[in-house]
Amino acid sequence: MKNTILVVDDDKTNLALAQKILMPRYRIAASNSGRGALKYLENHHPELILLDINMPDMDGYEVMKQIRAKEDTRTIPVIFLTADNLAETEVKCFQMGAMDFVTKPFVPDILLSRVDKTIELDQYRHNLENMVKEQAEKITEDARRISKIQDSVIVGMANLIESRDGSTGKHVKNTQMYVRMIADELRNRNLFEEELTEEYIEDLCKAAPLHDVGKIKIPDSILQKPGRLTPEEFDTMKQHTTHSSTIIQMIIGDVEDEHYVRIVEDIAMYHHERWDGTGYPTGLKEEEIPLAARIMSVADVFDALYEERCYKPPIRPIERIMQIMMEGKGTQFDPVIIDVFMEMLPMLKEVLGISS
Numbered sequence: 134m135k136n137t138i139l140v141v142d143d144d145k146t147n148l149a150l151a152q153k154i155l156m157p158r159y160r161i162a163a164s165n166s167g168r169g170a171l172k173y174l175e176n177h178h179p180e181l182i183l184l185d186i187n188m189p190d191m192d193g194y195e196v197m198k199q200i201r202a203k204e205d206t207r208t209i210p211v212i213f214l215t216a217d218n219l220a221e222t223e224v225k226c227f228q229m230g231a232m233d234f235v236t237k238p239f240v241p242d243i244l245l246s247r248v249d250k251t252i253e254l255d256q257y258r259h260n261l262e263n264m265v266k267e268q269a270e271k272i273t274e275d276a277r278r279i280s281k282i283q284d285s286v287i288v289g290m291a292n293l294i295e296s297r298d299g300s301t302g303k304h305v306k307n308t309q310m311y312v313r314m315i316a317d318e319l320r321n322r323n324l325f326e327e328e329l330t331e332e333y334i335e336d337l338c339k340a341a342p343l344h345d346v347g348k349i350k351i352p353d354s355i356l357q358k359p360g361r362l363t364p365e366e367f368d369t370m371k372q373h374t375t376h377s378s379t380i381i382q383m384i385i386g387d388v389e390d391e392h393y394v395r396i397v398e399d400i401a402m403y404h405h406e407r408w409d410g411t412g413y414p415t416g417l418k419e420e421e422i423p424l425a426a427r428i429m430s431v432a433d434v435f436d437a438l439y440e441e442r443c444y445k446p447p448i449r450p451i452e453r454i455m456q457i458m459m460e461g462k463g464t465q466f467d468p469v470i471i472d473v474f475m476e477m478l479p480m481l482k483e484v485l486g487i488s489s
């Protein structure tokens with residue numbers, strides 16, 4: 134199909150001449166006024182506009198301004214037509230974004246050659262834009278796919294570690310879900326505003342499955358022991374926090390996303406710290422404990438109480454768990470986080486399928 138050119142000129146002779154020269158190769162739409170041209174452009178998208186500068190009523194510059202101001206028309210290439218060949222006129226045409234400039238009276242071969250070249254150039258630009266867009270989409274899609282694979286490898290590995298103590302793998306999925314719920318709720322309430330950005334929450338949720346990664350170094354005899362651990366065994370168990378940093382370095386040390394690696398380390402190392410400073414491994418207190426670990430701690434303890442473990446039955450009803458956790462406000466848990474968590478009871482019941 135032929136490309137369409139809109140020719141705008143108040144002089145009927147010029148219009149007819151342009152039509153005659155271009156007709157063999159192009160479809161021509163003609164308008165003898167700026168307003169007529171703009172009206173035509175409301176419903177049509179020609180490949181090129183030949184625009185006369187000196188027209189009564191609305192001159193070519195004004196028409197050009199309006200063409201460039203509209204989303205639909207701003208990329209259509211324009212060649213200005215003028216009877217004068219002053220340098221200032223030419224400069225102004227290019228400043229206004231014209232692709233080219235043709236003086237009247239037309240020399241047929243020059244007009245045709247300029248039109249051909251402009252259309253060809255615009256098509257290259259168009260193709261290039263599409264190629265860049267396609268490549269960008271492909272890169273985004275590839276990155277999304279790789280990130281999905283990484284996520285499932287991490288979750289799979291965390292499940293594997295978790296399965297050693299006989300749990301069903303629900304702990305990894307559940308704690309990740311609770312972490313997201315708590316973080317989203319804190320953000321909705323504009324709490325910890327500076328830290329809790331969307332990016333932080335995404336990294337936090339991706340990091341959550343790795344909170345107990347250090348357990349890989351804890352012997353089965355301790356992990357799988359039914360009933361209470363001896364003080365010595367508990368000391369060994371506590372080391373899953375400090376073991377985590379070497380393991381994290383081995384697993385994701387090469388990941389270039391420092392923010393994410395930092396959150397994984399914070400969570401794995403400090404999720405057993407307590408608000409009053411009596412936790413382990415370092416006895417950090419209050420806001421010295423990284424926010425990610427304070428959130429993880431609430432999610433981890435809730436799941437530990439709600440689910441069955443080899444050393445204990447599940448606690449019911451859920452209200453009893455909330456009561457136990459509330460008793461840890463300001464001693465075990467960050468008081469702000471625990472207060473918000475208490476208000477999340479209806480939400481927790483919903484995700485856990487508990488009818489009120």
Ligand SMILES: [Fe+2]
Nearest residue numbers: 344345404405
């Ligand atoms: Fe832990």
